[in-house]
Amino acid sequence: MPLQPRRTVDELRELQESTGDENGAQRVAWTETWERAREWLRGKVAGTGAEETVDAAGNQWFTLRGASDRAVLIGGHIDSVPNGGWLDGALNVVAGVEVLRRIAEEGKPPVTVRLVNWADEEGARFGRSLFGSSAAAGSMADQEELRARKDAAGIALPDALRQHGVDLDSALDARSELAGASAYLELHIEQGPVLESLDLPLGVVLGTFGVERHQVTFRGQAAHAGSTPMDKRRDALAGAARLELEIREIAKRTGAGAVCTMGGVVTKPGIVTSVVETAECLLDQRHLDAAKLAGMLDEAKRASEQYTRDEDIEVEWERIWNIEPILFDEGLIELAEESIREVTSDSHRLPSGPLHDAAEVARAGVPTVMLFVQSLRGLSHTKLEDTREEHLELAVQALDELASKTIERVRSAGEAG
């Protein structure tokens, strides 16, 4: 039986029906609903003959042994945020099941094919995203801190994991899973407006953005709004306002693909009768090119220092978080683009703003690529998240094409090696 893309749509509806409610998807990792979703997935894969294993980090693997141990991985995550959408994460694994079925029907594949359902991509319960994939990638370095994390009900992370058969202390043993991996493929909804604005169903992801995230605090002097003449003020909000407008210019000068966001400002004392003494700004800058990202950060810092002189205020930069850009595999990007062009008229290359499990796998040195399918209105992490059914079907077809091409490439590389 050939690929049945429509079945993926139907199965996604079925999953949403059985694990969601009127507020959206409820498949939060390390919960009973999540376990039911994993059980459901197990049932869907059963007919393919793929062997199920759960690794030390709780990742659920389905392995179709091939003529060679060299493995092509297809991955996703069935966990969701609370009140989430029906596609974020689940599309990847459910489409992967359909591809696995098609491959299994054709007999023993030339290379091993594995579907992986990563554990806790969203980090919704304990605030630690990419749990399973970072363990498998060997990049998880915060176990010490994770031991102390609690959920909203006060339950410690290690205790919750233990209930699902995972021992935090040995989670990094999941590293062995990537030993034979020659390629990693992931399909995801875009979660942004680019493909919709271009009227394209599918795009190839070039990699995940490098991120520089800072709290930028401007400090001036509180002063009475009525009795302090304009030229005697040291207004911290002026620094924040100028930076908010300047980061847009910085992104523009840096060119396409650069994004800078001031996501929030907290003003103190924050009352109508006082000039703002302190303005704490949350700044997020992203680029796929590490040098350009560093340049954007440098420009923002220099601008803020200019404001301290102009406005007689002070500024302090505190890094909240940063990550290097992670570039996907050039060869797989080309294969992905060919695959998309076989199922629809045109493709588009774009970076991923959000992080994905694919980024962890790529960091571990496995050649990786992602496909994005159009998101309606760019919405995700809400029950309003949606994608046209015909686009979902095209996405399953493109993933299937890409799997075929990748298997062939891995096979021939194996023969050559």
Add this chain to the structure above:
Amino acid sequence: MPLQPRRTVDELRELQESTGDENGAQRVAWTETWERAREWLRGKVAGTGAEETVDAAGNQWFTLRGASDRAVLIGGHIDSVPNGGWLDGALNVVAGVEVLRRIAEEGKPPVTVRLVNWADEEGARFGRSLFGSSAAAGSMADQEELRARKDAAGIALPDALRQHGVDLDSALDARSELAGASAYLELHIEQGPVLESLDLPLGVVLGTFGVERHQVTFRGQAAHAGSTPMDKRRDALAGAARLELEIREIAKRTGAGAVCTMGGVVTKPGIVTSVVETAECLLDQRHLDAAKLAGMLDEAKRASEQYTRDEDIEVEWERIWNIEPILFDEGLIELAEESIREVTSDSHRLPSGPLHDAAEVARAGVPTVMLFVQSLRGLSHTKLEDTREEHLELAVQALDELASKTIERVRSAGEAG
């Protein structure tokens, strides 16, 4: 015995010693400490022979009957904010006591002279400032609302007032107190940086600013900071930032005496990974000229509407509060300036940003003027509030000169009439 300005400084220290603590002044109206301060004031005035009465709004009056019933009033307030300064309010009444002593020593004055200690200027406990003066001025119009007000401990305003002998329902009977008033004089610390920056001890106040106070809410669209290209954003914070910078230009174009303040911005969702959907800005605009104030408001509104077009966002203006400018008496302003020039080299005319009891009295039609004495670093409503002792002494001298000149003017106007 002639005027002893040094005594005022000593008495202010004594008052602070007996009614303040290590955190500052604690003479919050409608408290036991405030009653003790009033009792202390009563003791200080006792020797002058002035007759004490407390009106229906709790204002404490000391009346030195003159040859004529036409009255010159000197006013202030002994109440403070919690952890307040030693001068805000108290300077006015304690200096007034010294002036009253000088006048009383000289025998029956040609016109009646009254010192008034207004009740609850600060509104610190119930959030209703200018209580006593607005009752006396007849401009108190919010009794209905005041009845429902509670302090932080849940005690209702009418109950607290009753404990201090004031019945909210008849507070407006205090109006009769202003019946014979021909002039009102008030000395206050500047609470701003203007006189200090001019290196002048004293200034004449032209009136109190008109105020337009609005919440300006910009609404855009929350969107992922990583996946939303710059040109697809509807960033509410951009509107807020542009308005923050534009109000400074509006004030500059309007000219000296104009002030515009964005005192706070609240951003929602306010997280580092999202473009700002809603930015709620607190805007305060002030001017002594009603037409210019209206013009500043209009300019800010038009600017914000331009931003809605440029940024594809929405804006909503909601008035929080407004008040017309209140101008002081031109004749008294001239007398005040002459008085200052008799005790020090130069004077300066300036508007008052903060409201004062004097504004209520002026609104009631009583010719009014205020003297400002320099504030160090413009600080008030904090224990750091301070003024040089030699400046306080000059202020007492200037108030005394002004009282003499005003009494003479009211006397001669009475003869002419």
